[in-house]
Amino acid sequence: MQITIQRTHEMVNYEIPFESTTLLKALYHIKNNEDNSLTFSSSCRSSVCGTCAVRVNGKEVLACSHTLQEGDLIEPLKYHEVQRDLKVNKQKVRETLRTSTAWLQQTQETSISEQQVALTEKQSDCILCDSCYSACPVLEVNPNFIGPFALTRAYRYTADPREGNIQATIDNIQTNGVWDCTLCGECTAVCPQGIDPKMDITMLRGTSAQFGYSDPNFQAMDFGGFGGF
Ligand code: SF4
Ligand code: SF4
Numbered sequence: 001m002q003i004t005i006q007r008t009h010e011m012v013n014y015e016i017p018f019e020s021t022t023l024l025k026a027l028y029h030i031k032n033n034e035d036n037s038l039t040f041s042s043s044c045r046s047s048v049c050g051t052c053a054v055r056v057n058g059k060e061v062l063a064c065s066h067t068l069q070e071g072d073l074i075e076p077l078k079y080h081e082v083q084r085d086l087k088v089n090k091q092k093v094r095e096t097l098r099t100s101t102a103w104l105q106q107t108q109e110t111s112i113s114e115q116q117v118a119l120t121e122k123q124s125d126c127i128l129c130d131s132c133y134s135a136c137p138v139l140e141v142n143p144n145f146i147g148p149f150a151l152t153r154a155y156r157y158t159a160d161p162r163e164g165n166i167q168a169t170i171d172n173i174q175t176n177g178v179w180d181c182t183l184c185g186e187c188t189a190v191c192p193q194g195i196d197p198k199m200d201i202t203m204l205r206g207t208s209a210q211f212g213y214s215d216p217n218f219q220a221m222d223f224g225g226f227g228g229f
């Protein structure tokens with residue numbers, strides 16, 4: 001089958017001599033047999049480490065779990081600095097975890113039930129593949145948006161019974177945070193771990209409201225009474 005890869009300076013077509021293969025195996029085939037300058041990232045090769053995320057036909061996938069199809073177009077993740085070919089720099093995007101202060105602010109001793117653990121178990125499965133970040137249309141217009149995975153992690157800690165200062169995190173995700181999300185659900189659609197950042201952001205909005213925050217876009221609307229017509 002033939003596939004196309006967006007390399008640093010050009011699109012290149014490659015013939016893959018397998019009927020069925022994962023994208024990652026095909027990338028290694030090209031590198032080992034046709035062009036050893038092809039550059040991409042991988043580690044675990046089993047959908048665990050999140051290293052190999054790329055876009056196929058415009059949709060984010062893990063290369064090690066995507067079954068290649070005839071004519072697939074392979075591109076690097078969006079909103080990341082491309083270092084070479086499909087390899088991107090994830091360091092700057094990782095800074096969003098710092099911006100959202102997605103950790104326990106003030107640990108308090110408490111007992112935790114199995115049900116409470118289950119509430120944030122899914123969010124804890126994030127493998128930081130950045131697929132959700134690449135899929136988010138808000139980053140197209142606002143590069144400072146904290147983005148889905150950092151907000152999901154912020155939710156994970158605000159929902160943790162051991163957190164003694166929920167407000168500290170909530171305060172830190174108001175600017176370029178929960179209210180900038182359009183709730184489009186693109187992040188949820190691409191997550192290989194079945195995490196639902198859109199729902200987590202909705203939950204964070206609810207918690208924000210409990211601390212007196214509201215949607216600044218809604219506040220900015222000028223309803224102006226009927227005299228405005
Ligand atoms: S739901 Fe929000 S965070 Fe997720 S992709 Fe859409 S705008 Fe981005
Ligand atoms: S939330 Fe899902 S898509 Fe986003 S970084 Fe984590 S594992 Fe990847």
Ligand code: FES
Binds near residue numbers: 045046048052063
């Ligand atoms: S190589 Fe680890 S998730 Fe694909």
